[in-house]
Amino acid sequence: MRHNLAWLAKGIFLCLAGSSAYANGAPVQPAKLLDTWWIDGSEDLDISGLSFCDGELLAVADKSSEQIYRLSVQADTERVTLEPKARFARPDLPDDQPVPLKVRALHYASTPLSMDFEGITCDTSGVYLLSERHNRIAQLDSAEKRARWLAPRWSESARARGYLQIFNAESEGLVKAEDDFWVALEREPRGLLRLRRGEVVGEDFRSLPEVADLDFRGRAEDVTALSYYDGGLFTLERNAFAVCRRELTSLRAEWCVHYRDIEEAPKYVYRDTRFGKGEGLAINQQGIFVVLDNNGVARVADNEDRRGLLLHLAMPKFASDSPRNDMR
Template sequence: MISEKPVNNMPLGNLSGISYCHHQWLGISDKDDKYIYQLVEKSSYYEARKISLPPIPKLNDLGSSFTAEQPEVFEGQGNLDFEAIVCDKEGSLYLVSESTNQILKVSNGFSQANWLILPNNLIYEAKKANLLRHFNAKFEGLAVDGEITKLWLVAERDSRGIILLEKVNDQWVCEDCVLLSEHLMRSSPKLLGSKRLPLDFSDAFYYQGKLFTLERLQHQICRRNSHNAQLEKCWQFEDSVLSDEKFRYGAYSFGQAEALWLNDDEVWIGIDNNNMYRNDGEYRPIIYRFKAPNSGWLD
């Protein structure tokens, strides 16, 4: 670990996604539909500065070809439940809405918002593969390639899965798009009680032709084949964030890593504390920064 820094001034907390976009850190909260946040790094913390989202089109105004489901939300949670944020080389942002299983594109310097028109068969194919069948266990992460011709959606749990959409003739296509669907139980780390819980995904990141998944229960980052989601290698961060009792959240059994971003040299992992206090009294979301493996991410 290089550093662990709390995030100041996210009034609703729940850091659910981070991305480094055009020389600035950006973050989102799954409890906030009105803002994204510029995360300005200081010596011992990140300062969250609000950036207002433009008006967001209503889902029911987009016609019969639009495949959104009715939003499902917790009391006090943002209606759209944004869970991931990525950007393209032109500066447009892409936000995943877990409650609707849709992707919001924010462009033109944060001044315009539109829902991507996803394939009509996406939800059908996902549910046929036993994905997206449980409340609050739907699309949790998003990764895109550099040209925005491919995007990967990760379904959180019960079952967890990976879906690949490709752009053909300027339209997103779901053809044999479910790369992975699995419902597996594993024990949480010993320091979190060794409880049997479902494996999950909480974010994804595309880097150098590979797909990296954030696997929350097992406190690890895994590299996968981006074409078929086959597992290639994993790196654990359990010892770094759990070995010191002060970094733990009482008797909480689940992991809380929600956000992932990496480059050649380092990786950043965002913690959604879900309004819980850490054992040392810290109540703000946390961003951990780690060195990359000595042999690199592709070895």
């Protein structure tokens, strides 16, 4: 009996050790740059979210509360134009949750700053936007040309768990993955919120398993955008200059690519490296698309150029070449 218990204990130890190694030892490799585009018309808008919807690359911006945009990217060009996709009336102040005085004042003082849209996603029912200002999801009503709040709200429950403690570093990324919404909670601490179908209040707050070889270089560990493709949840980990594919249930990283050498290359780097950081993420069969939000800062190579930058990165070689499902 004692002999069997010893073997059982050893087996449990090895399983736990293997699980820990899997969680912490995901391969991390330099990203391969396929293309870049300077985004005409993005000056002072601060593009903050991306999503492929019905074959189009859609975007939202920090300083645009009543419009979403389209990016028509083409190879062999260095520029792409930010085109209006849809205009709509912003939602009213939520009447079912506390609204901080600063947020309430911004709503009336500045329409462009009132929503602070940070994420965009879609499904067969339409397009959804994430407001960092209100920590809520709005659905676009194309018939009435207005946006309406969905029921789930999480500000109070998230703050009670220690999240959303820093103004303007709150709900930062959104994706619809299968039947659920996932929301990225930016930093200090960072985390994810899973909103299951039919929930009024989401309680599934999740921490992100660490990846041993990701280096945040003394900056806060954060997560600023999400995407879903080929059965995996992708996280944009801005201060590590990284995109990671994570298993949808455990959130353990399967692999990561890092692009610091690209973002900080003399041709692309912005004059203040606190900005010019990855904020939007979209994935399709062509690869990984990351948009840099430069917060109005000019780049080093041209102090008159305040456009945002769109990066196109390749999937790493060890990733699957045969996608199982596509993101709408």
